[in-house]
Amino acid sequence: MGADQVDQVWDVAIVGGGAAGLSAALTLARARRRVGVVDGGRPRNAPARAAHGLLGLEGINPLELLDRGRKDAASYGARIISADVTSAEAVPGGVSF
Numbered sequence: 001m002g003a004d005q006v007d008q009v010w011d012v013a014i015v016g017g018g019a020a021g022l023s024a025a026l027t028l029a030r031a032r033r034r035v036g037v038v039d040g041g042r043p044r045n046a047p048a049r050a051a052h053g054l055l056g057l058e059g060i061n062p063l064e065l066l067d068r069g070r071k072d073a074a075s076y077g078a079r080i081i082s083a084d085v086t087s088a089e090a091v092p093g094g095v096s097f
Contacts, residue, residue, distance in 0.1 A: 008079075010036040013095040015085050018043060019051070022069030029076035037073065038097065040084045 012028050014021045017039025029035045045051065045062040052058060057065065070080050088097040 008036060009091055009094040009096050010034045011094050012036070013038070013088055013097055015088075017066065017070065017080060018045075019054075019065060019069060022066065022073050025073040025078040025080075026069070026076065029073055029078040032077075034094065035073070035078040036081060036095075036097070037078060038081045038083050038085050041082055 011033040012024075012035045014025055014035065014037045017025075017037050021037055021039070025035045025037045043062065043066060048062050050059040051062045051065050054060065054065070074080060085097055088095060
């Protein structure tokens with residue numbers, strides 16, 4: 001991780017920046033929690049042509065969905081960190097990784 005992200009303390013640490021992780025990040029960031037999302041950048045649905053069952057987004061390209069999700073979560077202050085998690089620990093006031 002970059003030096004600006006080392007020793008950062010988060011209220012919530014989300015491992016994985018897929019649709020579920022980004023949805024959680026958006027909801028928690030809107031609730032004014034300090035949210036860090038760590039994503040290794042290897043989405044499992046990258047080969048898919050479309051995502052289905054998403055209200056208002058039926059048939060969206062999965063990579064476009066992730067891009068929109070990152071932007072939405074970041075707009076409320078969630079930090080999206082491109083990295084692999086190697087360790088995490090509970091610390092006073094939150095979580096650090």
